[in-house]
Amino acid sequence: MQIFRELTSHVLRQSCIVNSESWWFGIPVERGEQCKLGSYAVGENTVAMRPGFAPFELLTPDSFEILGLVVNRQDLVLHIQTLNQSSVLPRTMQDELLKIKPVQKMGLQRLVWQILEEAARTPDIVSNPSSNESIRIAVLDALADVCSSHETTGRPPYRQMSHYKIVREVRQHLLENQDETITVVDLCQRFQISRRTLQYAFQDVMGMNPNAYLRTLRLNGVRRCLRDPNSGVSSVQQAAANWGFWHMSQFARDYQGLFGELPSERLKRRSFPIS
Incomplete structure (x- = not known):
């Protein structure tokens, strides 16, 4: 996986091609004149897509920025199929330009900026296997969301009792594997349900989406590490990264919001009895 930001000061015509096993997504940051993918103008709230080993030309204006x-093509295909619980790929993945909602485009841009900024600020976060995997999943989740958003056919007719059963079984699985960093795609694969079904079940029963619930469990995992002098963890950054957190400032805010204290404060009290 490659994540990058490109800034140009002059008008450029670039001949591009990516690895045959890959898929390229270009997310322009509009500041006036639009860029062109071949003969197509990449308009507002549009993402450009090209499969690997398919040459394309990108014409960009001066003072231009693109994310x-x-x-990996197979990674994205399997991710989408698992989340949707369908072997059929969204029709939009056959296009060169993908029209998406403004909030989706802003979310994609924010995710790329955050990853690049955090990688520059704390390189160890990116090299940690757990936080590195969280970044990979976050990118695949975001791309799966924008590729699948036009395939939505409305809320499926699941009964509330089915939702209780789904949540009960998922929670039992999570309780039995408290020391593992489990993702939404892991749950979809294990229980053979789509992301939408999982989302509806948790919203109905828990009043929150499954990602928020999983994030709370991971925050509790960090707290256990910070409290336990035998955990082998010597810093907040290490504890957070081990549980898949890579955006440290957001992690600190989430931790404080849940537990009413900063993670560094919890670590300082490690050797003292819990009141």
């Missing part, structure tokens, strides 16, 4: 994602 880029290059992902």
